[in-house]
Amino acid sequence: GAGVSQSPSNKVTEKGKDVELRCDPISGHTALYWYRQSLGQGLEFLIYFQGNSAPDKSGLPSDRFSAERTGGSVSTLTIQRTQQEDSAVYLCASSPWMLAGELFFGEGSRLTVL
Amino acid sequence: ELKVEQNPLFLSMQEGKNYTIYCNYSTTSDRLYWYRQDPGKSLESLFVLLSNGAVKQEGRLMASLDTKARLSTLHITAAVHDLSATYFCAVRYNNNDMRFGAGTRLTVKP
Numbered sequence: 001g002a003g004v005s006q007s008p009s010n011k012v013t014e015k016g017k018d019v020e021l022r023c024d025p026i027s028g029h030t031a032l033y034w035y036r037q038s039l040g041q042g043l044e045f046l047i048y049f050q051g052n053s054a055p056d057k058s059g060l061p062s063d064r065f066s067a068e069r070t071g072g073s074v075s076t077l078t079i080q081r082t083q084q085e086d087s088a089v090y091l092c093a094s095s096p097w098m099l100a101g102e103l104f105f106g107e108g109s110r111l112t113v114l
Numbered sequence: 115e116l117k118v119e120q121n122p123l124f125l126s127m128q129e130g131k132n133y134t135i136y137c138n139y140s141t142t143s144d145r146l147y148w149y150r151q152d153p154g155k156s157l158e159s160l161f162v163l164l165s166n167g168a169v170k171q172e173g174r175l176m177a178s179l180d181t182k183a184r185l186s187t188l189h190i191t192a193a194v195h196d197l198s199a200t201y202f203c204a205v206r207y208n209n210n211d212m213r214f215g216a217g218t219r220l221t222v223k224p
Binding site: 033035041042043045048056091093095101102103104105106107108 | 145158
């Protein structure tokens, strides 16, 4: 597709379960970002990938969170042993490696932990 | 660490009025972005400001950047209901890192 694609769009899980969220960036975009948005709140930076460089993981809130990006394209955000406070919308964005550098966002994955 | 502060966080306006949203940031940067988010939707890029003194306008919205003051403004002229949304500013620093403000929730009433 032409835009950033995220799946699943909605995920309901039980506390303690692991979840995987997927992001398919715009073709050719070298930068990929994950953000978390809690209800009515701003965007919390989680992790950033740029090409083959080591990712910037400085925003990951705990070691239960991890992300990888395979082949410089698709990314997966994994949350282990989910907690209720992990409930949020997880937004993925990609950006081309050029001067303007605006982000193009996906529709998000809404995670609810019961 | 970069801090990005927006104010106000909530703004209720009447149609036809003007108002300005402010975005302050704490670290040197010459790239600032404004995004719009409608309820239940993702973020849409509005403006990209790449240099000191940059001004961009689209319809009733105008954005400006003062890198010396580390301040960007989003000015709304003669507001209409369709502008109701949450507006975020974002600052790029360390080449690639992008941090967002908390957002300004704008409601335009008839």
